[in-house]
Amino acid sequence: MAKVIAVNAGSSSLKFQLFEMNDESVITSGVVERIGFEDAIFTIKYSGKKEVKTLPIKDHKVAVHLLLDTLIENKIVDSLEDIKGVGHRVVQGGAYYDKSVVINDQVVAHIDELKKLAPLHNPAHLTGYYAFKEAIPSAGAVAVFDTAFHQTLEPRCFIYPIPYKFYEEHNVRKYGAHGTSHYYVSQRAIDLLGNPEESKIIVAHLGAGGSLSAVKNGKSLNTSMGFTPLAGIMMGTRSGDLDPSVLDYLIEVVGMDMKELITMLNKESGLLGVSGVSSDFRDIQQAANEGNERAQLAIDIFYRRVIAYIGRYFVALGGVDAICFTAGIGENSAFARKGIIDLLTDAFGIVLDDDANENGSGERLITKPESKVKIYVIPTNEELVIARDTNRLLEL
Structure with a gap:
């Protein structure tokens, strides 16, 4: 089984967890905060250790390269090509996606189109996607949408009682959020209930x-x-x-x-x-x-x-x-x-x-x-x- 990194790129942050998928163990995890500032903070945990650095990080591309360089320097991975997949959390998938998908040009276009519904998040997700694609071109990429789990809502629950044309012409409706969390927790509850x-x-x-x-x-x-x-x-x-x-x-x-x-x-x-x-x-x-x-x-x-x-x-x-x-x-x-x-x-x-x-x-x-x-x-x-x-x- 391969190594997979889960990425959550915010407007000024980059959270990550690297998994060994054969046993779903966490190899390393951390966060880059205050991206765009001279006093950005990079925190990484691995092998029972925690390291924190304060340094200038101009943008998400710099943050991604800092993370990947650290993985190699500390021998957390032998080669970046060991990472076979990058999973990107995406806040807004609109009505396009009711499940996670492999990222292609059409998916990128949809995420970009939906930035008007999530202006602080969707652009950052795309920035993270491009940065990892450039750094590890051999790794596949998947988008996991916060809104996907809630696409099972029926119209009686997601339509707002305003003129219907705003839904038809401008996609004004309930989308929800935190869907990945609601999915995980509800599935664990079902397991616990037998x-x-x-x-x-x-x-x-x-x-x-x-x-x-x-x-x-x-x-x-x-x-x-x-x-x-x-x-x-x-x-x-x-x-x-x-x-x-x-x-x-x-x-x-x-x-x-x-x-x-x-x-x-x-x-x-x-x-x-x-x-x-x-x-x-x-x-x-x-x-x-x-x-x-x-x-x-x-x-x-x-x-x-x-x-x-x-x-x-x-x-x-x-x-x-x-x-x-x-x-x-x-x-x-x-x-x-x-x-x-x-x-x-x-x-x-x-x-x-x-x-x-x-x-x-x-x-x-x-x-x-x-x-x-x-x-x-x-x-x-x-x-x-x-x-x-x-x-x-x-x-x-």
């Missing part, structure tokens, strides 16, 4: 960005993010769902323009906007414990935005077998999990296992046997999904 023929699962991907999904029999039925990742629950700096008339009011009364509003909704709202403390849930929890009322209010709103979607998806699924917590907050904050579950306990008949929630680690069940709904913590692994799809599609 692989039943029918299953009803709610995935709560809660991090700096957050989304929920209703997954029925392994397929996405609905999801909280929409046309862009701004929709849905309250997040670290994103507002989530909002009455659109608020925007008109702020334009007319405050004098803001639309660009200012979109920046505000994406980068200055959510937990940060309400608390005035931080976008990091840990900082907000500490501030609330110290008596900060706005921090506590931010937590209370966050919990209620999450349970509103859980309740909505419970009805859509006709019940639920398991609710799964994943991503930064979902995986690491016992405090947040308990706060959310406590609000669901009476309606859902949940019996939380406090010890498993607070003291356990990794993938685990955190409810007692008598609980009517199973609650799991399942660490997401989007990179492994990317590597598996790359290995499969390239037939390595």
Whole structure:
């Protein structure tokens, strides 16, 4: 079996994991941050070691060459030709792709066309693709789309109640996001449930960005993010769902323009906007414990935005077998999990296992046997999904 590298190129970052596919072990992983700055940060982990460098990195091409040179210099691989496949995470695949695909000229054209739906992400993904293609021309390339898993949504779930021509002529519809994570976590939940023929699962991907999904029999039925990742629950700096008339009011009364509003909704709202403390849930929890009322209010709103979607998806699924917590907050904050579950306990008949929630680690069940709904913590692994799809599609 071959070595495959999973790549996630952001607007100013490059995350990576190199896998040995015969046993799906991680050979090395890391991230290049602050690309485009004089004080960019390159972090790499391998053989039980962690190295961090601060240096100028002009662009993604430089970042890719830095990574690949490091692999050779540290003998992490003997030759770049050992890497047979490069899997690229792509945020927006639109309605074109319901699964991962080998990248060709048409795929590149589609990713470029869809940059209007993901202006910070799709151009960076293409930059990463070109940089790896130039550096390792012998390696095949695969695109793994964040939106693909949610292409099973039916029109009644993805069409917005605005004039239909905007969907027909301009592709305005719900696309969702975090699909690779929702796929991985829901599939692990099905495994943990014993692989039943029918299953009803709610995935709560809660991090700096957050989304929920209703997954029925392994397929996405609905999801909280929409046309862009701004929709849905309250997040670290994103507002989530909002009455659109608020925007008109702020334009007319405050004098803001639309660009200012979109920046505000994406980068200055959510937990940060309400608390005035931080976008990091840990900082907000500490501030609330110290008596900060706005921090506590931010937590209370966050919990209620999450349970509103859980309740909505419970009805859509006709019940639920398991609710799964994943991503930064979902995986690491016992405090947040308990706060959310406590609000669901009476309606859902949940019996939380406090010890498993607070003291356990990794993938685990955190409810007692008598609980009517199973609650799991399942660490997401989007990179492994990317590597598996790359290995499969390239037939390595």
